[in-house]
Amino acid sequence: MSQSPSDPSAPRAKRFGVTPLAITVCAALGLLCVTLYAGCVADLFGGDRQAAEAMQVAVRFMQLMKAKTPQAAESLFSQDANPDEVHRELLEVDAGANFVLFEGYQSLTLSGYNVGHQQGCLLNSHTIELNAVVHYDDGSLGAFSGKLLKENGGWGLTGFNVTVPPAKQLRAN
Numbered sequence: 001m002s003q004s005p006s007d008p009s010a011p012r013a014k015r016f017g018v019t020p021l022a023i024t025v026c027a028a029l030g031l032l033c034v035t036l037y038a039g040c041v042a043d044l045f046g047g048d049r050q051a052a053e054a055m056q057v058a059v060r061f062m063q064l065m066k067a068k069t070p071q072a073a074e075s076l077f078s079q080d081a082n083p084d085e086v087h088r089e090l091l092e093v094d095a096g097a098n099f100v101l102f103e104g105y106q107s108l109t110l111s112g113y114n115v116g117h118q119q120g121c122l123l124n125s126h127t128i129e130l131n132a133v134v135h136y137d138d139g140s141l142g143a144f145s146g147k148l149l150k151e152n153g154g155w156g157l158t159g160f161n162v163t164v165p166p167a168k169q170l171r172a173n
Contacts, residue, residue: 047128051113054128054148054155058108061157062134062144065102070094078149078156100169101162104137108144126150127158140168 057076064073070090077086093101112131127149134142146160 047113047115050115050126050128050150051110051130054113054130054146055108055110055132057148057155057157058130058132058144058146058160061146061160062102062105062108062162065090065094066105068094068099076157078151078158080149080151081156081158100164101142104140106135106137108132108134128155134162134164136164136168138168140165142168 061073061076064070064076070087070093073090074083074086077083092098110130110132114129116127116129127147130144130146130148132144132146134144136142142162142164144160144162147158148155149158150156
């Protein structure tokens, strides 16, 4: 005996419907992904602003070192930087022939930057690497590179390098 399709005792195929709970969960996950992505993209497009803020720290650092105040320049370093190492290095750079790095400093011109994130986009510890041209009062040009970490709403140096042209370095020796 064959069963008719309208027979209530006939086995039925299971139907998988979309429940309101499934729709809500998918919508919430989608919204979370879009929000996180938008936050990361906003950070990337906010790079010019972040570079300008970080450049202010680099300029202040160069000014303080030119003024032979390495102790004041130490305050521009990140809490993550080793304070003993920073103190020792700044005193070494301030002394003798190394002062040529800051002597006659006039200004910095940003030539490039790279904004990054420590531990991914979800944490609030942003990093930036700056590259700038150093302008000296004798017309010579040098190079500045610095690494900075954003903490407590401001930027702190974690490292720097200043290079002068050979002619400037020879005049200092």
